[in-house]
Amino acid sequence: MATTDAISLSPKIKRHKQYTLVIPLDLQRDRVLLGYKLRGFGQGKYNGYGGKVEPNETVIAAAVRELHEESGLLVGEPAMIQRGVLLLETVADDTSPILEIHVFTVETWEGTEIVTEEMTPHWFSFSKSLATPTPSTSSSGSIPPSFLSSSTTAPSSSSAARIATAAAGAKDPSIDGAHDLPPIPYFQMWEESRVWMPQLLRHVSSDEGGVISSLSSEGSAPTAAVEPRGEEDGKKRKYFIHHVQFVGGTDMDAVDGGEYSVWHGMGPRRLDWVDELPVGEWEGKRSFGTYP
Numbered sequence: 453m454a455t456t457d458a459i460s461l462s463p464k465i466k467r468h469k470q471y472t473l474v475i476p477l478d479l480q481r482d483r484v485l486l487g488y489k490l491r492g493f494g495q496g497k498y499n500g501y502g503g504k505v506e507p508n509e510t511v512i513a514a515a516v517r518e519l520h521e522e523s524g525l526l527v528g529e530p531a532m533i534q535r536g537v538l539l540l541e542t543v544a545d546d547t548s549p550i551l552e553i554h555v556f557t558v559e560t561w562e563g564t565e566i567v568t569e570e571m572t573p574h575w576f577s578f579s580k581s582l583a584t585p586t587p588s589t590s591s592s593g594s595i596p597p598s599f600l601s602s603s604t605t606a607p608s609s610s611s612a613a614r615i616a617t618a619a620a621g622a623k624d625p626s627i628d629g630a631h632d633l634p635p636i637p638y639f640q641m642w643e644e645s646r647v648w649m650p651q652l653l654r655h656v657s658s659d660e661g662g663v664i665s666s667l668s669s670e671g672s673a674p675t676a677a678v679e680p681r682g683e684e685d686g687k688k689r690k691y692f693i694h695h696v697q698f699v700g701g702t703d704m705d706a707v708d709g710g711e712y713s714v715w716h717g718m719g720p721r722r723l724d725w726v727d728e729l730p731v732g733e734w735e736g737k738r739s740f741g742t743y744p
């Protein structure tokens with residue numbers, strides 16, 4: 453009857469495991485910094501810099517810490533531009549947590565990128581990475597990491613004009629190192645990156661503010677269908693990625709009643725999942741604002 457239906461239809465409660473992922477953008481030199489992962493989860497792949505959010509740590513503090521630990525770059529929390537959240541749900545079993553990966557870009561920082569135990573830094577062309585990649589157009593697979601450009605120059609601050617210039621491919625010839633960089637090797641990254649990362653970069657190139665969800669003309673979040681697959685982490689656990697949603701983030705400039713405004717551009721599932729969390733679990737980890 454109705455009660456039984458309601459029970460059978462009620463969503464399962466899943467834990468969220470929070471991660472950060474930071475992508476440094478040097479827009480003046482038309483380039484993007486990624487790390488080649490040397491060990492652990494995602495070993496042998498290129499990705500932004502990030503890791504697990506520790507207990508009692510905010511997401512943004514974790515983003516700052518992990519970026520520094522893995523790349524040597526130092527940023528203040530206000531320089532972190534939150535771009536969205538990847539929600540990776542496993543289908544291996546009902547108890548596997550949803551991986552909740554908070555994606556940031558940074559355009560200013562102190563220090564110089566360094567090789568760490570976890571990541572080797574490599575620069576890629578920003579403007580060459582805007583197109584939706586295909587295996588034939590991607591440079592992936594053919595470029596061993598040791599041959600990719602890795603430079604040591606620190607960036608300067610951003611502006612809409614420089615972003616537009618970089619996106620148009622017009623570079624300052626007096627700046628070394630930016631001309632011959634390859635595009636991001638999307639096919640040597642996590643599978644879903646080739647879906648959301650070009651969208652994010654196009655968004656940055658067209659408008660330096662806001663969140664990725666504004667890309668969607670329908671107002672719904674772009675969803676990347678990803679083939680189920682297994683991936684072993686350090687504990688030999690299998691993760692089968694069912695899907696990923698890139699669902700927007702906070703607009704840090706929009707102040708609402710003394711607080712940052714609530715999440716923008718959320719897909720409906722986002723709210724469902726937040727509501728499913730046991731009271732207190734999400735609350736304690738939340739880094740911004742309030743939920744409706």
Ligand SMILES: Nc1[nH]c(=O)nc2c1ncn2[C@H]1C[C@H](O)[C@@H](COP(=O)(O)OP(=O)(O)OP(=O)(O)O)O1
Nearest residue numbers: 471472473492493494501502503504540553642645
């Ligand atoms: N499917 C996926 N797509 C993606 O784009 N990024 C992913 C991903 N799965 C994991 N990541 C990112 C999130 C995070 O930045 C990183 C994984 O973090 P790690 O496991 O390396 O965390 P930690 O650096 O805290 O680990 P340890 O210090 O080794 O304990 O990989």
